[in-house]
Amino acid sequence: MELSEIFPPLGLRITSGDLALVGITDDLLPRLGEVAAAGIHAADVMPFQVPWSDAPAAELPARIATYQWGVRASFGPRAWALELAVLWRGEPVGIQALAARDFGVCRSASTGSWLGRAFQGRGIGTRMRQVACAFAFDQLEAREVTSCAFADNPASLRVSEKVGYRPNGSSVRERRPGERAVERHLTLRPEDLVRPPEPLVVTGLGPVRRLMGLAEEPQPASSPR
Numbered sequence: 415m416e417l418s419e420i421f422p423p424l425g426l427r428i429t430s431g432d433l434a435l436v437g438i439t440d441d442l443l444p445r446l447g448e449v450a451a452a453g454i455h456a457a458d459v460m461p462f463q464v465p466w467s468d469a470p471a472a473e474l475p476a477r478i479a480t481y482q483w484g485v486r487a488s489f490g491p492r493a494w495a496l497e498l499a500v501l502w503r504g505e506p507v508g509i510q511a512l513a514a515r516d517f518g519v520c521r522s523a524s525t526g527s528w529l530g531r532a533f534q535g536r537g538i539g540t541r542m543r544q545v546a547c548a549f550a551f552d553q554l555e556a557r558e559v560t561s562c563a564f565a566d567n568p569a570s571l572r573v574s575e576k577v578g579y580r581p582n583g584s585s586v587r588e589r590r591p592g593e594r595a596v597e598r599h600l601t602l603r604p605e606d607l608v609r610p611p612e613p614l615v616v617t618g619l620g621p622v623r624r625l626m627g628l629a630e631e632p633q634p635a636s637s638p639r
């Protein structure tokens with residue numbers, strides 16, 4: 415028996431041209447840890463709601479691995495986080511996630527992502543978000559995809575804009591201890607999605623949908639959602 419038969423997200427593979435989003439199997443964790451340890455952002459900024467990337471570089475591989483193992487343990491119809499490694503021309507360069515609560519009813523998923531600094535600014539962040547959103551609409555029948563980014567994260571906000579998300583208000587949160595930060599909320603409707611240039615090829619979907627509490631096959635777009 416394969417591990418992906420026990421936990422199907424490990425066997426999911428979404429390919430679009432040179433880019434692939436794949437389940438984060440344990441063999442990918444060391445390389446993803448190295449990419450993170452080499453740097454995700456400048457020390458004076460913090461793009462994440464939980465400031466995990468402030469940890470010393472040597473601790474990041476373990477942080478990522480234990481986070482991923484924890485996410486697996488709580489994956490089910492009431493709440494799931496589909497964490498996918500981003501492979502660019504076969505090389506792991508970051509993580510793209512889709513997460514949802516009560517998805518079978520709400521049909522709303524949120525996106526979150528990071529790339530190693532060496533791989534930023536080349537259009538990969540836009541492509542991986544386009545692929546995640548196209549997957550959410552086409553293969554999971556999402557009715558909206560949401561995202562949020564701190565107001566001082568122009569790269570993430572620009573990616574959202576390019577992919578077709580629209581502004582949907584803002585909120586404030588304590589980012590690092592004692593640090594007030596404005597967070598911008600964004601919503602993407604299926605009709606606004608700027609699709610990736612290459613079509614998606616998806617394998618391993620049925621068992622993932624079942625684990626999410628959905629019918630094994632995507633429902634035709636014309637049927638009531």
Ligand SMILES: CC(C)(COP(=O)(O)OP(=O)(O)OC[C@H]1O[C@@H](n2cnc3c(N)ncnc32)[C@H](O)[C@@H]1OP(=O)(O)O)[C@@H](O)C(=O)NCCC(=O)NCCS
Nearest residue numbers: 461527528529534535536537538539540563568569570572
């Ligand atoms: C956010 C992130 C995933 C985007 O990936 P990316 O590969 O860098 O994005 P792309 O190259 O596809 O696009 C970035 C866009 O932002 C723009 N941008 C980047 N830095 C900018 C800045 N300081 N000011 C204005 N625009 C900026 C780029 O010009 C580009 O837009 P363009 O194509 O119109 O020129 C990546 O930068 C990252 O991992 N950042 C650190 C972690 C993070 O912020 N995660 C998201 C948390 S909400």
